[in-house]
Amino acid sequence: MEKWVVVVVGKVILEASNLKKEIDASIILEHVSFKIEEHASTAIRGSNGSGKSTLLKLLAGIYEPTSGKLIRNTNRIGYVPEHFPENLRFKLKEYLVSVASFHGISETDMETELSEYISLFGIEPFINTPLKKCSKGTKQKVGILQAILFKPDILLLDEPLTGLDTNSQQNLLAILEKLKTKMTIIFTTHENLLVDNIANQILYVKDGRVLVHTETKSSYRVIKVRFPNKAFLAELELKEIHMEEDLAFITVPIDKSDFLLKELLNRNCSVLEVRERI
Numbered sequence: 001m002e003k004w005v006v007v008v009v010g011k012v013i014l015e016a017s018n019l020k021k022e023i024d025a026s027i028i029l030e031h032v033s034f035k036i037e038e039h040a041s042t043a044i045r046g047s048n049g050s051g052k053s054t055l056l057k058l059l060a061g062i063y064e065p066t067s068g069k070l071i072r073n074t075n076r077i078g079y080v081p082e083h084f085p086e087n088l089r090f091k092l093k094e095y096l097v098s099v100a101s102f103h104g105i106s107e108t109d110m111e112t113e114l115s116e117y118i119s120l121f122g123i124e125p126f127i128n129t130p131l132k133k134c135s136k137g138t139k140q141k142v143g144i145l146q147a148i149l150f151k152p153d154i155l156l157l158d159e160p161l162t163g164l165d166t167n168s169q170q171n172l173l174a175i176l177e178k179l180k181t182k183m184t185i186i187f188t189t190h191e192n193l194l195v196d197n198i199a200n201q202i203l204y205v206k207d208g209r210v211l212v213h214t215e216t217k218s219s220y221r222v223i224k225v226r227f228p229n230k231a232f233l234a235e236l237e238l239k240e241i242h243m244e245e246d247l248a249f250i251t252v253p254i255d256k257s258d259f260l261l262k263e264l265l266n267r268n269c270s271v272l273e274v275r276e277r278i
C-alpha cells in the first residue's frame, strides 16, 4: 500500500542566503543562511558582540548586506531599537500621533486603535508627559507601539526587556504574547524569560555565524530514569513509557514534569537526563 506523508510548511516570510556584513573592513557576520516562517517567533541569541543587533538591523533594512541575499516577503516591517531616542521633544501621545501621520494614518482613523493600545500597554497616565520624562519601561512600550501602529507583518525588537523591572518585564511579555498571534516577532535577547515564553525557534549567533538556526520548542519532556523496581512505575499510570532493562524513558507534558520528577526522586529513582522532546 502506498503511504503519503503530508508535510505542512508555513509561508516563508524572511530568507537569508549566505549573508555577509562587513563594517569598517571588519567581518561582523558571514555565511549566514536561514529561513523564518510566518508567525514563527524567533529569538536571536549569542554573547555580547556576537553580531545579534547587526543581524537584526540587516533584517530591518537599516544595514545592507555586503554580500549574499536577503529576501523579505513583505515590506511591512516594524523595528524597535534597544534604546529609545533620547532627545525627542514630543509628549507621549503627540509622538504616537505624529508617527501615525508619518505612515499616512490620520488621527481619526487610528483613534480607537490607539486608545486600545494605550490601555493595553497601561500608559494612559503618561499620555501628556514629555517623552524625556517617561521611565525606561514606558519609553520601551512607546517604542513598540510606534512600530506596531502601522500593522507590520514582522516586528523586530532589539533587547526589549533590558533595563526593565520585573513588573514591566511581565507586562511587556503579556503584550508580546498577544502580538505574536498577529505578526512574526523576531527579537535579540539575553533573557531566558523572553525565549521561554515567546520564541518558537532560536537563531544562535557565534563568532559572526549563525550556528543553530532552528529549535522548535516542545511542550513535552523526556525523562530518562533508572528505577529500583517496576511496581511503582505502574502506580504512576504513565502513558508514554519505554523501558530498557532498569532504564525508563518517560515522556510527559512539560507542566506535569516537575511533579513527576519529584515523585521519581521520592521513590529513589536516579534521574539520568531530562530533555525537551524534539
Ligand SMILES: Nc1ncnc2c1ncn2[C@@H]1O[C@H](COP(=O)(O)OP(=O)(O)OP(=O)(O)O)[C@@H](O)[C@H]1O
Binding pocket: 023, 024, 028, 046, 047, 048, 049, 050, 051, 052, 053, 054, 055, 188
Ligand atoms: N557601527 C559599527 N561600527 C563598527 N563596529 C561595529 C558597529 N556595529 C557593530 N560593530 C561591531 O560588530 C560586532 C557585533 O556587534 P553587535 O552590536 O551586532 O553585537 P551584539 O551581539 O548585538 O552585542 P550585545 O549583546 O553586546 O548587544 C561588535 O564587535 C561591534 O563592535
